[in-house]
Amino acid sequence: MRVLGLDEAGRGAVLGPLVVAGVLLDVSKMSKLAEIGVRDSKELTSSRREALAAEILEIAEYIAVLQAPPQTLDSEMSLHSLNVLEARLFAMVIDALKPDKAIVDSPDEDVRRFTSYIYQFSHYKPPIIAENKADDKYPLVGAASIIAKVTRDQMIKRLSLKYGEIGSGYSSDPATRDFLERWIEENNTLPPIARRKWKTSQDMLTKVRQSRLELSDY
Numbered sequence: 001m002r003v004l005g006l007d008e009a010g011r012g013a014v015l016g017p018l019v020v021a022g023v024l025l026d027v028s029k030m031s032k033l034a035e036i037g038v039r040d041s042k043e044l045t046s047s048r049r050e051a052l053a054a055e056i057l058e059i060a061e062y063i064a065v066l067q068a069p070p071q072t073l074d075s076e077m078s079l080h081s082l083n084v085l086e087a088r089l090f091a092m093v094i095d096a097l098k099p100d101k102a103i104v105d106s107p108d109e110d111v112r113r114f115t116s117y118i119y120q121f122s123h124y125k126p127p128i129i130a131e132n133k134a135d136d137k138y139p140l141v142g143a144a145s146i147i148a149k150v151t152r153d154q155m156i157k158r159l160s161l162k163y164g165e166i167g168s169g170y171s172s173d174p175a176t177r178d179f180l181e182r183w184i185e186e187n188n189t190l191p192p193i194a195r196r197k198w199k200t201s202q203d204m205l206t207k208v209r210q211s212r213l214e215l216s217d218y
Contacts, residue, residue: 001026001027001100001101002024002025002026002027002061002099002100002101003024003025003026003027003030003099003100003101003102003103003140004022004023004024004025004093004094004097004099004101004102004103004126004140005022005023005025005102005103005104005134005138005140005141005142005143005144006020006021006022006090006093006094006102006103006104006105006141006144007020007021007104007105007134007135007141007142007144007145007148008020008021008086008089008105008107008145008148009021009145009148009149009151009152010148010152010169011082011086011107012170012171013168013169013170013171013195014169014170014171014176014180014194014195014198014200014201015070015156015159015166015167015169015170015176015179015180015191015193015194015195016070016152016155016156016159016166016169016193017067017068017069017070017073017152017155018067018068018073018082018085018086018089019065019066019067019148019149019151019152019155020065020066020067020068020086020089020090020093020148021063021064021065021066021093021144021145021147021148021151022062022063022064022065022090022093022094022096022097022144023056023060023063023140023143023144023147024060024061024062024063024064024097024099025059025060025061025140025143026061029059030139030140032059033056033059033139033140033142033143034139036052036055036059037052038052038056038139038142038143038146039135039136039139039142042145042149044146046153049146049149049150049153050150052143052146053146053147053150056143056146056147060143062097063147064093064096064097065147065148065151066089066092066093067151067152067155068085068089070192070193070194070195070196071192072085073085073195073197074195074196074197077197078197082107083107083108083114083117084117086107087114087117087118087120087121088117088121090102090104090118091118091119091120091121091122092121092122094118094122094124094126095122095123095124098124098126099126100126100127101126101127101128101129102126102127102128102129103128103129103130103131103134103138103140103141104118104128104129104130104131104134104141105131105132105133105134105135105141105144105145106130106131106132106134109132111130111131111132112130114130115128115130118130156168156169159193163179163183163191163193164179165179166179166193167179171198171200177200177204179191180194180200180201180204181204181207181208184204184205184208184209185208188209189205190204190205
């Protein structure tokens with residue numbers, strides 16, 4: 001039996017893409033993931049994630065990675081929720097790899113609803129196990145989490161080479177907030193790598209423009 005694990009990285013970021021990864025593995029090789037120490041990518045250091053990603057590539061039958069850039073996220077958020085977009089990306093991976101079963105990390109507390117979204121978009125409809133924090137429970141989903149995170153980190157590094165230091169892309173990162181504020185001050189708009197629909201982006205844009213208005217009063 002071929003089982004597919006699915007997870008994402010960058011869902012809550014304000015800069016850069018959302019990355020979805022699928023890891024397809026024969027059930028007979030599933031124990032190897034636990035043996036090499038695969039678990040939720042957030043619990044691992046960057047160097048450990050990269051080392052595990054290389055081992056996962058050796059073990060997996062197939063790996064698929066999709067990304068949704070900020071422009072796609074903004075466009076989709078005008079029409080649907082982020083959960084719907086994520087389900088559509090998961091469905092695309094399922095259609096491409098055609099597993100006998102899929103295990104997915106559900107961002108929706110209502111896992112039945114999230115599963116129904118996936119089936120709505122997929123042509124190939126295997127049994128799906130959808131759980132919150134599935135990357136903690138299933139090493140296969142943890143493997144997908146690692147691949148997604150390593151891929152996104154590489155993309156963020158390339159963006160930093162182009163735009164200067166942008167941090168991790170998350171609003172909790174001071175380097176990311178500094179980059180956003182500096183860019184808006186210099187260009188009076190958000191950078192092309194920012195998710196414009198995100199509250200952090202709008203708040204930062206308002207903050208910088210408001211400070212300009214206050215300075216102009218003097």
